Amino acid sequence: LSFENKNIILNEGANIYDLYRSSKYYKNPYCILVFRDPRDIFSEFKYKSAFSYPKSDVEIFCDWYLSSMQKVENQKLGNLNILKIQFEDFINDNNKILKKISEFLSIYIEPGNKKFDFHKSKKNIFRYKKLLTNDELLIIEKKLSKYLFK
DSSP: OOOTTOOOOOTTOSOTTSHHHHTTTSSSOEEEEEEOOHHHHHHHHHHTTOTTSOOSOHHHHHHHHHHHHHHHHHSOOTTOEEEEEEHHHHHHTHHHHHHHHHHHHTOOOOTTOOOSOHHHHHTTTTTHHHHSOHHHHHHHHHHTGGGSOO
16 A cells, blocks of 8 residues: 555644644645634533543633643744634635635545535534533633634
8 A cells, every 4th residue: 555645634643732743754744723612612521521621610621721722822833834724614614614725735625525514513613602601601701812713
């Protein structure tokens, strides 16, 4: 089996906290970073069994999230090819974002040939509006305003 002259796509093929060093073994790597509104992340953690993440304390979650994002933002990226997209944009305007990804990777993505269920995922965005308390929302919106989906 030969992979020469083939594009290979890996899900989580590099460490988001050290993209440059963890992708240095790939020839000409392209990284797509997908960010999600922290309110939805917290609402998911709060109601699912996410044992390795801050689960029910919104203050601890905000500190963890801020620390994680600072690691991502402060790393040295060298000359990596990086595309940052917002999960909510990907779901709400998928044709536009798929075109952006297609152009970034210089590959053709056939319109309509999507193996991702956008309709199902659409039900999962903005769930925080139903699941979080007003106090939790105020804390997240104050501490993580820079990362909220507008």
